[in-house]
Amino acid sequence: MNLKIACIQYDIEFGNPQANFERVSKEIEKTMSQHSPNIIVLPELWTTGYDLTRLNEIADDNGEETKLFIKNLAIQYAVNIIAGSVAKKTPEGVTNTMFVFNKSGEIIGEYSKLHLFQLMDEHLYLQSGSEKGFFTIENIPASGMICYDIRFPEWIRAHTTAGTEILFVVAEWPLPRLEHWRALLISRAIENQCYVVACNRTGSDPNNQFAGHSMVIDPWGSIVAEAGTESEILISEIELGKVQEVRKQIPIFQDRRPSFYK
């Protein structure tokens, strides 16, 4: 089975959800008319950016506005959407949360970032999630990860030992650590023998310049597609059969010795 995937990497407007909703609506319209993918992926915190000090004002109450907006687009274009992540206001605080919609507009996944990134003050303004990132998309077991999560191979392993074949990563990854981004994503694909589909943002905010370089990597670790540092729609086609092929050729999931890893 082949799937066409579009990662929409763009320059998020700092602290301006309305402008970002409008931008994403136009980008999805363009993506669908030019490429008709099966799945669209957006970056991390795409409604607000890292405007953390104003989250109380601009975070989305229980994610309701985002969910309605994405649901309508998914139905209108009959497309699955990994809706990056957004600042979701809950009674316990604000989480950095991914919503996943299928092409009928049903919500099929929700994941809140587990590892908060202290270098960008996330721990001061955000609450960590506590659930795994599993969902099933087009009958394929998949998982969502958010940015800093990719530095924790044990977290990702907890998803791939349970069957994940595609790892969707959404990010606001800064340019000075571009080579970490590339190396970590390629490593996660090789060691887990899964597809990695990673969507990063471009541009800058008052504190950081971001790397772009959204990437799609196959289970052998080969790069299927990679964007540059500017805004673009990165299109790729993935062949799901490759996951089982690679897992058969080098059977790491059978050869693991977890009793020695404690």
Ligand SMILES: O=C(O)CCC(=O)C(=O)O
């Ligand atoms: O780990 C890194 O270097 C970047 C992480 C990050 O920017 C984030 O989690 O938002």
